[in-house]
Amino acid sequence: MKAFLFPGQGSQEIGMAEELFQCDAAFCRLVQLAGECAGTDLRRICLRGPERELVKTEFLQPLLVAVSLGYFRKLIGCGIEPDIVLGHSLGEITALAAAGVLTDGEAVQVAARRGQLMGAAAARSPGGMLAALSPRRAQVLALLSGLLQTGQVSLANDNAPGQLVFSGASAGLAAAAGMLSQAKLGPCKRLPVSGPWHSPLMAQGSEQFAAWLAGMVFKKPRVPVLMNTSATAEAEPETIRRLVVRNLTEPVQWRSCMERLKEMRIQKLFEVGPGRVLSGLARANGLGESIQVFNINNLRGVDLARRRACPARPQRAPSEPALP
Numbered sequence: 001m002k003a004f005l006f007p008g009q010g011s012q013e014i015g016m017a018e019e020l021f022q023c024d025a026a027f028c029r030l031v032q033l034a035g036e037c038a039g040t041d042l043r044r045i046c047l048r049g050p051e052r053e054l055v056k057t058e059f060l061q062p063l064l065v066a067v068s069l070g071y072f073r074k075l076i077g078c079g080i081e082p083d084i085v086l087g088h089s090l091g092e093i094t095a096l097a098a099a100g101v102l103t104d105g106e107a108v109q110v111a112a113r114r115g116q117l118m119g120a121a122a123a124r125s126p127g128g129m130l131a132a133l134s135p136r137r138a139q140v141l142a143l144l145s146g147l148l149q150t151g152q153v154s155l156a157n158d159n160a161p162g163q164l165v166f167s168g169a170s171a172g173l174a175a176a177a178g179m180l181s182q183a184k185l186g187p188c189k190r191l192p193v194s195g196p197w198h199s200p201l202m203a204q205g206s207e208q209f210a211a212w213l214a215g216m217v218f219k220k221p222r223v224p225v226l227m228n229t230s231a232t233a234e235a236e237p238e239t240i241r242r243l244v245v246r247n248l249t250e251p252v253q254w255r256s257c258m259e260r261l262k263e264m265r266i267q268k269l270f271e272v273g274p275g276r277v278l279s280g281l282a283r284a285n286g287l288g289e290s291i292q293v294f295n296i297n298n299l300r301g302v303d304l305a306r307r308r309a310c311p312a313r314p315q316r317a318p319s320e321p322a323l324p
Contacts, residue, residue: 002268002309003261004075004082004098005282006068006091009060009193011275014049017067019299020074021047027070033105034062037112042066057122057194061090061115062108068094068273069104071296075272078306084233084264086226088278089157089197089252090114092244098272099221101240106216110244113212118248121205122195127169129193130176134186135162143183144176152176156198157252160284165191167199198251206248213241231256258285268309272296 020027021043028043035042042063045053054060068091075081087095090111097107130153134140144166147153152172157165166176173190180188196202218237226233227243231253234240258281261269269291271278279293287293294305 001083001264001266002080002270003264003266004072004085004095004270004272005278006072006085006087006094006098007064007271007273007275007278008087008089008091009057009064009197010191011273011277012054012060012064013274014051014054015047016274016297017070018047020067020070024070024074026073027066030066030069030104030108031063034066034108034112037109038062038115055192055194056119058112058115058119061093061118062112064090064273065094065097065108065111066104069097069107071302072098072272073104074299074302075270075296075305078302080270080305080309082223082270084224084226084261084266086257087228088254088281089228089247091273091278092228092247094273095225096218096221096240096244099223099225101218101221101225101237102216110213110216114209114248117205117209117212118195118197118202121202124204125169125196125201127167127196127199127201128173129156129191129197130166130168130173130188131191132164132166132176132180132186132188133162134164134180136185137161137164139183140164140180140185143179143185147172147176147179151200154196154199154201155251156196157254158256159252159254159281160258161255162186162284163281167196167201169196169201198247198249200249202248206245209248210245213245216241226257226260228252228254228257231260233260254281255285258282258287261287266291268292268294270294270296270305270309 153168224233
């Protein structure tokens, strides 16, 4: 059993996918479409930066989806196909394309609109995110219960037994950081993100996203898609659509998603896209000791997966990403 995991914002780096730009015409067309949706030259930003442009959510979201799908198509071309797909936050959009719910072209369009609306919502309600690294999760939640109940902070990501991420305005996050430091429950740090993602502060953007997404056709997935907010594998297109919208304002239940993979007896994990964040979270959730983990963030990773994951299977030509 093989699971494909797709990363979200925070995994990017300047120069990612440079080799795909050199050898993959279909990938270049996908990035060009992503740039048209975002209204900028995403190839230039991807390869040369500057960092302040790369991290803008309206640029980064369609670009990350395109890069992850570029490596995904290389794996498919090697005959390596998933039994289940899931993505962290933005990566959920990539997972939908991998499962055939959306075409690759539709996925970058969805990511671009998502990024635009989230960026606008963050401009109206500025804030950020705070990661709390502590094995005493129940105590962390109890300590911050007052801030959570009053909406000064919200649980944004339940990433692992020892990692919770909170969103909110800067004052609420500063209060939470002070309380955690005083209680000596473990380190916490502000994340380098441009808004309070996965919180009620994104409500207006979520409503606008739902209205826009109503015009997009969602198809039944070819493989199960494990969704962030429900931590269940969904098959009905309209249910998937609703959960994609809820992803903007509700927590990413990544720890529960990892529990689902354990129940499925997954044998191989493929982190498909830039960085190694999800590989680290898989290990933090107790996967990785008896499970093979492959990082597919360059062509060497693709080749390693081809040789070690299923060496007996023949290669085939990758399917052409469908553009609108």
